[in-house]
Amino acid sequence: MIDIKKEIQQDRRAFIKKVLGGTIAGSLLLVIPATAQEVAEEIPGMRAEDSVFTKKKFVFIVDITACIGCGSCCVADKAEYNVPDHNYRTWVERYIIDDHDGVYVDSPNGGLDGYTKPREGLPYPTRDTFFVPKLCNMCEDPSCVQVCPVGATYKTNDGFVLVDKTRCVGCSYCIQACPYSVRFINPVTRTAEKCTWCYHRVRKGLLPACVSVCPVHARKFGDLSDKTSEVWKILHEPHVISVLKPDMGNKPALHYLGLRREVV
């Protein structure tokens, strides 16, 4: 205090200059963020869309012939949504088919901790083995929406099936109705929850978290109305593509590349 007074008395002009200089530098620091800016758009044209529903038609493709079962997608998903333990919005299953056509499936902790051990104690030699990541199928005719008694689960005009947390009463009808078992009751909020294909990220021009972290590009997400997109090419050129449980009639928008008929 005394020092400042002394300084002011010594040279008023210099003091004011010093203070002003300080404030200008300070405000410049606020204007120019010394640090992180928004990352570039990952879905072309997404940030320009400002209507309630997008004009895009999104599809998700999982490449079973590429998946290494590392569980990066599961780690990312849990972190993105703080999913409570032992509940999974997405998970990875390991399939083993033996030479007597026996099918064995396991998924320790949903693949969240990765696969550390080979499966033991199987009676016959393995003929085929692979990983199958699972997530919401975003059906065109979703059974979960049909059964919801309070209008909490709904399908948007651009094809996302979402759950309104404020409407859901936790009756679990949708969990019974989903042919793909992707829904669960969140033990914290006591409402139904499921994968949304990261609707909030997609609307901000970012890829779903699981797609973004996959190290081998086994998860692909894109716009089917864009004929230059990778997903359009996959679905319009010769490939082994299929959906899960096609005879349920739900018409999933989630497709699998290289799907074996044993997978359910």
Place this chain on the structure above:
Amino acid sequence: MHSESKTKYYSHLVKLIIAMIVLGVAGFFARQLFSPESMGEYGHYRGADIEDQKNVPVRLQTNESCFQCHKPVRRIHKKGVHKSVSCEVCHGPYADHVKDGKKIGMLPVKKGKEITHLCLRCHNKVIQARPRTSIKMVGMPEHLQEKKVRIENTCDQCHMVHDPLLWINQAKEMIGIKEEM
């Protein structure tokens, strides 16, 4: 006398109809009162939920977002064989580390045995379900025995975690130069 008895005869019906109308109107207003404003705007759901869904916070970013501050890692990771591997899978989500462009917390850094465990998540040969075309794998402890080191050695002693072939290629280069001379 005659008309009076007729009114009496119908009065219970009239009462019933009035009661139903009153209940119907009350029900209509109760529904209006209890269902949210934007219910039915686009379908049988609360239209405003779309806005709520959009506003769910993003917690994971991309590798690019980390590179803005971590320049030394950027130089190594972007060019290396691990460029497709996500920082946040090994370290944790952006939102726990940075907020509004400022560091708000530390992310964990794995050490020692944990690193080996992390690497084997993707590179362990005993997991047969991994397609060989997607990734190169090593058997443990054969990989370490082949390199003639103790099997307790962790992967990061020879492999730079952010570009596992960096040091190995440098070493090969050095040996190559020596051989030329």
